Amino acid sequence: xxxxxxxxxxxxxxxxxxxxxxxxxxVGLKTVSRVVNGEPGVTPDTxxxxxxxxxxxxxxxxxxxxxxRKGRTASVGLVLEDLAxxxxxxxxxxxxxxxxxxxxxxxxxxxxxDPDREQELxxxxxxxxxxxxxxxxAGDDHxxxxxxxxxxxxxxxxxxxxxxxxxxxxxxxxxxGARHAVAHLLAHGHRRIGFIGDRPVIHTAAxxxxxxxxxxxxxxIPVEDTWISLGATDPERVRRAAExxxxxxxxxxxxxxxxxxxxxxxxxxxSERPRPTxxxxxxxxxxxxxxxxxxxxxxxxxxxxxxTAAxxxxxxLDGVPHAPERTMLPTRLITRGSGELPPVD
Amino acid sequence: xxxxxxxxxxxxxxxxxxxxxxxxxxVGLKTVSRVVNGEPGVTPDTxxxxxxxxxxxxxxxxxxxxxxRKGRTASVGLVLEDLAxxxxxxxxxxxxxxxxxxxxxxxxxxxxxDPDREQELxxxxxxxxxxxxxxxxAGDDHxxxxxxxxxxxxxxxxxxxxxxxxxxxxxxxxxxGARHAVAHLLAHGHRRIGFIGDRPVIHTAAxxxxxxxxxxxxxxIPVEDTWISLGATDPERVRRAAExxxxxxxxxxxxxxxxxxxxxxxxxxxSERPRPTxxxxxxxxxxxxxxxxxxxxxxxxxxxxxxTAAxxxxxxLDGVPHAPERTMLPTRLITRGSGELPPVD
DNA sequence: TAGGCCCTGGACAACGTTGTCAGAAGCGGG
DNA sequence: CCCGCTTCTGACAACGTTGTCCAGGGCCTA
Numbered sequence: 001x002x003x004x005x006x007x008x009x010x011x012x013x014x015x016x017x018x019x020x021x022x023x024x025x026x027v028g029l030k031t032v033s034r035v036v037n038g039e040p041g042v043t044p045d046t047x048x049x050x051x052x053x054x055x056x057x058x059x060x061x062x063x064x065x066x067x068x069r070k071g072r073t074a075s076v077g078l079v080l081e082d083l084a085x086x087x088x089x090x091x092x093x094x095x096x097x098x099x100x101x102x103x104x105x106x107x108x109x110x111x112x113x114d115p116d117r118e119q120e121l122x123x124x125x126x127x128x129x130x131x132x133x134x135x136x137x138a139g140d141d142h143x144x145x146x147x148x149x150x151x152x153x154x155x156x157x158x159x160x161x162x163x164x165x166x167x168x169x170x171x172x173x174x175x176x177g178a179r180h181a182v183a184h185l186l187a188h189g190h191r192r193i194g195f196i197g198d199r200p201v202i203h204t205a206a207x208x209x210x211x212x213x214x215x216x217x218x219x220x221i222p223v224e225d226t227w228i229s230l231g232a233t234d235p236e237r238v239r240r241a242a243e244x245x246x247x248x249x250x251x252x253x254x255x256x257x258x259x260x261x262x263x264x265x266x267x268x269x270x271s272e273r274p275r276p277t278x279x280x281x282x283x284x285x286x287x288x289x290x291x292x293x294x295x296x297x298x299x300x301x302x303x304x305x306x307x308t309a310a311x312x313x314x315x316x317l318d319g320v321p322h323a324p325e326r327t328m329l330p331t332r333l334i335t336r337g338s339g340e341l342p343p344v345d
Numbered sequence: 346x347x348x349x350x351x352x353x354x355x356x357x358x359x360x361x362x363x364x365x366x367x368x369x370x371x372v373g374l375k376t377v378s379r380v381v382n383g384e385p386g387v388t389p390d391t392x393x394x395x396x397x398x399x400x401x402x403x404x405x406x407x408x409x410x411x412x413x414r415k416g417r418t419a420s421v422g423l424v425l426e427d428l429a430x431x432x433x434x435x436x437x438x439x440x441x442x443x444x445x446x447x448x449x450x451x452x453x454x455x456x457x458x459d460p461d462r463e464q465e466l467x468x469x470x471x472x473x474x475x476x477x478x479x480x481x482x483a484g485d486d487h488x489x490x491x492x493x494x495x496x497x498x499x500x501x502x503x504x505x506x507x508x509x510x511x512x513x514x515x516x517x518x519x520x521x522g523a524r525h526a527v528a529h530l531l532a533h534g535h536r537r538i539g540f541i542g543d544r545p546v547i548h549t550a551a552x553x554x555x556x557x558x559x560x561x562x563x564x565x566i567p568v569e570d571t572w573i574s575l576g577a578t579d580p581e582r583v584r585r586a587a588e589x590x591x592x593x594x595x596x597x598x599x600x601x602x603x604x605x606x607x608x609x610x611x612x613x614x615x616s617e618r619p620r621p622t623x624x625x626x627x628x629x630x631x632x633x634x635x636x637x638x639x640x641x642x643x644x645x646x647x648x649x650x651x652x653t654a655a656x657x658x659x660x661x662l663d664g665v666p667h668a669p670e671r672t673m674l675p676t677r678l679i680t681r682g683s684g685e686l687p688p689v690d
Numbered sequence: 691t692a693g694g695c696c697c698t699g700g701a702c703a704a705c706g707t708t709g710t711c712a713g714a715a716g717c718g719g720g
Numbered sequence: 721c722c723c724g725c726t727t728c729t730g731a732c733a734a735c736g737t738t739g740t741c742c743a744g745g746g747c748c749t750a
Contacts (some may be wrong), residue, residue: 018706028730029706029707030729030731032731034728036563043729044731045689058496060468060492061472062706064409064412064474064705064737065413065707066706068413068706068707068734070707070735083428083435083441084432084434084435084438086434086631089429092428093427093429093455096454096455105469105470107452108451108453109450119701125450127405128450129409148403151360152360233726266431287631290613290636291391296450345496362736366700373699374701374736376700378737387699388699391698391699394739407736407737409735409736409737410705410737411736412737413704413736415739416705477741478698581694676720
C-alpha cells in the first residue's frame with residue numbers, strides 16, 4: 001500500500017487519532033488506548049493488530065489531549081537569565097537530568113535579566129501547566145506567582161531568593177565564599193584590596209560585597225570607598241573600574257572580582273600591565289588553570305545547584321508538603337597562582 | 346475577602362476555569378474567552394467585570410486545552426547533544442530568540458550523544474505536538490521522523506545533516522574551514538602536520554578530515570598514517586594521541602585539532618613541553634586570546650547556526666513548502682599566535 | 691411607530707484522550 | 721445443558737478551550 005500514512009478526506013497536516021487506529025485495527029477506541037499505555041487486559045493477538053495499525057498509520061499519541069484529561073503535564077519549566085552564559089548551561093543540564101529521571105521534560109526560557117520578561121515567561125509556562133517551576137530570578141518581586149503556587153505549581157528558586165514571597169530557595173554561600181576569598185588575599189599579605197562587583201540590589205552581589213567587608217573588618221582594615229566599584233557589568237566599564245583601582249596614587253595590590261565576566265575582563269587588564277597584581281575571582285571558568293598565572297577562584301557548583309533545586313522540586317511534587325526553606329551550598333576556593341601573588345607596591 | 350483564590354468543593358491543586366470566571370462575573374463562558382483572547386465585541390463594562398473576576402480567582406488559561414482545540418502549540422523543540430557544552434548554549438539561545446519573535450516557546454533536550462535517546466526525545470517532543478523540530482543529530486538514521494514530517498512537523502537539522510532522509514540542514518563549512526586551517530599552517534612553513542579528530546562516522550569529523558587531506562594534497566605532501574588520530578575524544582586518549590604525534594622519531598611540527606575539547610587538551614600537553622609546536626583548533630573558545638600564545642582557531646558561529654536554522658523552521662511553518670535544501674555557513678580563521686609559530690625540528 | 695440592522699452575549703459541539711462502567715465472550719462445574 | 725465467574729472489549733462522559741451559530745436588544749430610518 002502506497003498511502004499508508006495518508007487518510008483520505010483529511011487535509012495535509014492532520015494526524016491519525018486513536019479513533020482512526022481503532023477503525024483500522026477493527027477494535028474499540030479504548031482498546032487502542034490500553035495498548036498505547038501498556039495497560040493490562042488485552043489479548044496478545046489484539047495487541048498485535050493494534051500495533052500494526054499504529055505503525056501503518058504513523059500514529060502518535062497527542063499529549064495535549066492526554067494532559068487535558070490527566071491534569072499533569074510531566075514537564076517542568078526553568079527560567080534563567082541566559083542560556084548562552086556558561087554558568088547556566090550545566091545548571092540547566094542538571095535540572096534536565098533530574099527531570100528526566102522523573103519522566104519529565106524540561107522547558108527553559110531566558111529572561112535576559114529583564115524582570116518583565118521573567119514574569120512573562122514564568123506565567124507562560126504556568127499556562128502550559130508545567131508541574132513545577134525552577135526560577136533564577138531576574139526581578140525582585142515574585143508575588144505574581146502566588147496564585148500559581150496556591151494552585152499547586154511546585155516552585156523552587158535558585159541562585160537568588162524569591163522576592164516578597166516565601167518559597168524554597170537553593171543558594172550558594174556567596175557571603176562565605178567571598179569572605180574566604182578576601183581572607184585568602186589578606187593571608188598573603190595584601191592590605192589594599194579592591195572589589196569590583198555588580199549592583200547590590202542583586203542578592204548575590206550584595207552577599208559577596210558583605211563577605212568582602214566582613215573579611216576586611218575581621219582583619220581590622222578600614223575599607224576606602226575608592227577600592228569598591230559596584231554596578232560595572234559590561235566589559236568597558238569593568239575595564240575603566242579596574243584601571244581606576246590600579247592607577248591611583250595608592251593603587252590596590254589585589255583585586256577580588258565579583259563574578260565571572262568581571263574576572264575575565266580584569267585578567268585582560270592585568271595582562272597588559274607590568275606590575276603583578278593578585279586576583280581572586282568569584283565563579284570558576286574553563287581554562288582558568290591554563291592562564292599565566294592560573295586564576296584563583298571561588299567556585300560554585302552550577303550543576304549541583306541545578307540538581308539540588310530539581311530534587312527539591314520533585315520532592316514538592318511527589319510528596320509531603322513542607323514549609324519553604326533555604327538550602328545553602330558551600331563554595332570552594334581553588335588556588336591556581338593569581339591569588340597567591342605577594343603584594344607589590 | 347480572604348479566600349478569593351479558593352473555590353469551595355474543589356480539592357487542593359485544582360484551578361479555576363473560564364466557566365468559573367464566567368459564573369463569578371455573571372457572563373457567558375464565551376464572553377470570558379473573548380476577553381482573554383482580546384477578541385472584539387465586548388462592552389468595556391463587561392470586559393472590566395471579567396477582568397475583575399479573573400484577578401479575584403487567579404485564573405490562567407489552560408493552554409493544553411487551547412492547543413487541543415487549535416491544533417498549534419506555538420512551541421518548537423530543540424534536540425541537542427549537551428546543553429552544558431559551551432558550543433550549544435549560544436546556539437540554543439539563538440533558536441529561542443527567533444522562536445520568541447514568532448511567539449513560540451522552546452523546549453530543548455539533551456541527547457547525550459546517544460542515538461536512542463535522541464529518538465526518544467524527538468518523538469516525545471512530537472507527542473507534545475511541537476510545531477517544529479530543530480535537531481542536532483546524534484544518530485545517523487532519522488527515518489523514524491518520516492511520519493512526523495509527513496504529518497506536518499517542520500524539521501531542520503543543524504551542524505550535521507539528517508541520515509537516510511531528505512531534510513533541511515544548516516551546516517558549517519567544515520571542509521573549507523579545515524582546509525583553510527591546514528593551508529595556513531603550510532603557509533607558515535610546516536610540512537609534518539598532525540590531525541587529531543573524532544570518529545569519521547560523525548559527519549563533521551569526516552568533513553574536517555577531508556579538508557585536512559585536501560590541503561595536504563594541494564601542497565603535494567603525502568600524509569603519513571601516524572600523523573592522524575581519529576576517535577580519541579576523552580582527554581586521556583587525546584593526551585596520549587598528542588604525545589604519540591610529538592614524541593616519535595620524526596615528530597610533527599604542527600597540530601590541527603579537530604574540535605574544541607581536543608584543542609584544549611592539546612594546549613595543555615603543549616604547555617608542558619619546551620619545544621614550541623604550532624596549533625590551530627577547530628571551534629573557537631572563550632579566553633583563547635588570553636593563553637600564551639593565543640590559540641589560532643577556525644571559528645564557527647554557533648549563534649548564527651541556531652538563528653539560521655530557526656528562521657528556516659519558521660519559513661517552513663509560515664509558508665510556501667519547498668524542497669529540502671542545505672545551507673552552508675562560512676567559517677572564519679582567527680589568528681592569535683599559536684598557528685603562526687614557525688616549524689622547529 | 692414599525693421594520694431592519696448591527697452589536698453583544700451565550701448555547702453547543704468539537705478537539706483527542708482517559709476513567710468508569712457495563713456488556714460480551716469464554717470457560718468450568720453442577 | 722445451563723449458570724456463574726472471569727477475562728476482555730467497547731460505549732460514553734469528561735477534561736477546558738475555541739469556533740459556529742443564533743437570540744435578544746438597542747438604535748436608526750422610513
